[in-house]
Amino acid sequence: MIKFASLLLIIIGLYGILSTRNVIKILVGINVMEIGINVFIIAMGFVNDGAAPILSVDNPVNVLKFVDPVAQALVLTSIVIGLGITALGLVFARKIHKKYGTYDLSETGGES
Amino acid sequence: MKKIFAGLLAVAFGIVLLIGISLNTGLFGYNDSLPEDGAASHYISKDVNGKTDEVVFGETTGAETGSANMVTSVIANYRSFDTLGEVTVLFLAALGVSLLAGTMDKGRKRSGSGFILRTSARILFPLMLVTGIYIFTHGHLTPGGGFPGGSMIASSFLLLYLADESFRANVKGFKVAEGLAGTLYVAIGIVGLLAAGYFLVNFLPTGTVGNLLSAGIIPVVYVIIGLKVGSEITGIVADMFNEEVKA
């Protein structure tokens, strides 16, 4: 079910990117899409009845059933990369605003 | 018109994904176990370099990577090279923000804030800072680690920025901290290369699983990452507030 929901998020994000020319909204769309992917990765790494992959007093032995730690590590990496891209995108957005006085790409004039 | 087109395209893409994924892994339900010989199973049983007995929390000594948190063992040891790249991505983003924001005018003057807001922010600031440091020093034992810890440090500075209009972070100091932390990360890798022949090898003793002083270089790496991420995101925040002193 979570996989289905994450795909829905990806599609919503894609729609957000395609349907608007507003720079900030496009960035929001990208972020929604990235969250969708991250949820999907976590869902792929999930194991029925699996525990969080951390040895502790409650789960002291590593022969127990754990969910996939690799998927979680990949998600961490992808979140950080998403953060970097968003930050850079926001600065580009501010530059666009400074140059054209608008956040709307369709009002920035010329093609190239 | 544009919206309808976008909607159609998104729905078409969604249908392609649905069909493709149901052909691939299926949309509903989860696996009952991890792939037998997959990387994940080996990372969990800590037997990448050879068969080992089961690892018991608080008892086993000298286990591979020695980290109780398996996600951390993947991030900071098995796949540490990815993390180095990830830190570089953030480094480049912070650099790009400061390069581009540095050429813009000073932002609008922020509105003043009240005494209560300022004072409570100053009380919260050290608490958040200490929590952040706690999170990244215990990354190999509990959930968390360098990235969440670093973000907490950055958010404590963000709080000061938001609450106190006269607050200025020392952006240059953060740049130096960021550069030094990155250099240290690469240096740890190269020390491993010289000492044991592998880049980023865990060359320190791994200790008892579950102790604070265990897991070899993992806590060291995580502290470096925490400082680096903290100073990078703070740098981004500060640049966004357009306060960078023009060099």
Place this chain on the structure above:
Amino acid sequence: MMINPVLLIAIPLGLAFIAVVFKKLQGWILAIGVAANAFLVFFVEKGETAIGGFKLPFAISLVLDDFSFIGVILVNVLTLAAVAVAFRKTEKYVPVILAGLAGLNGMVLTGDMFNLFVFMEITAISAYILSSEGRKPEQSFNYLVIGSIGSVLYLLGLILIYGQTGTLNMSLMAEKSALIGQAAMVLPLVLIFAGIAVEAKLLPMSGWVRGVLGNSNALTGVMFASVYSSAALMVFGRVFSQVLIPGTTAGVIIIVIALLTFAAGQVSAFRSKSLRQVLLYSSIAQSGLAAALFATGFVFPAVLVIINNAAGKMIMFSTAGNLEEKYGTDDYVGLGGAFVRNMPAGVAFTIAALSLTGLPLVFGFYAKLNVLAAYLNQGTFFVPAVVLAGTIIEGAYFIRILIKLWAPGKEGEWADADQSVGEKKIFNPAGTVVVILVTLLIILSGFLPDSVGKLVAPGGGLLGDEGPSISMTMEKGGDQ
């Protein structure tokens, strides 16, 4: 003494971090880093190196075989050339270029699919920052959006394959994914293709190229058209000819898209009036050709196309960027006779154009010959026809540009100095030396193509069993 390949990544990365701390020394740090990498690349140990001291295939590894060796040579030497030609312009971007170089080396070398994603992101972010030099923030933003959609799709495709194979290591993934049914692999393959296609400038994802490369200068133009695109195409080749070999359906989709890219690129180049636009569309076309070859499994000719394009575009984009900067126009009609005043640059540009078109006596001829021979040996006639038609269009627009730039006057008259634009130096001395060296390499390798063939494919190795499939005496070098 042979060195560990990880140093090719660690040295520029470490220097990038140091450069932020010592701002005053940035010029020196860049020069040292780029030169050291271009030197060390010839002393790198071959084989698969594990990182972190764990056993393969569970550790991230770097793979230096014949294939990635060509890739790292191209990346490091061309970056050195780009920096030498436009050293003045690197001032602001020292850490960006160094970290980008580390990312490019990582992309070409890595033996792990997720590590590849991380390095592609490093490269992409450094490219976004460099593209801001074009002073068109909306174009950089456009690039960033396309790039992030591409990376999301790549990640989705990768995680689907990871879910089925349980590994991220390339060689193990190649083994295990071959066992999965073709139908299940179509979607992941297409998604991964979309991810790599952004940097490789292939069709659905190449919308950023016009805005970014059309506003490039001598530094960013060479970096994007020559260095980044070579690395991206080498990655494309690695993934689609060695790791995830496309089945019939996915293969046809990818090849058709690649050929469409080739055709669209050539036609758009022919219709463009601005020098940089012609060049950028020609880059898109060359990428399409190389991608089609890789997806068919013809690795050797594809590598030749990449080398030829990288060397040619290095000369042409640095010339075009400098012409635009010196004369203030990019329209090649307005630049009439610019080469009469700048003999070395003109000769270099001409030879690069001839090589890209594939005329005899230069390296491009050997590359084109191999492309055609590969398809004809296989018994395909449709693709060679497309390639030949593209080559004719290519020849037409390059000759049109060359005539204008050498002879501004009416048809049939030799250039008259009065009709030319004023005299301005296109290159600084260091740039002239670099450009002449690259030109000499193109000519030399045109006379001795077999030695290049041996360099590209000494033992066959991962290039498949092909080896150089054709020599200058038209003998068949190996079996398909």
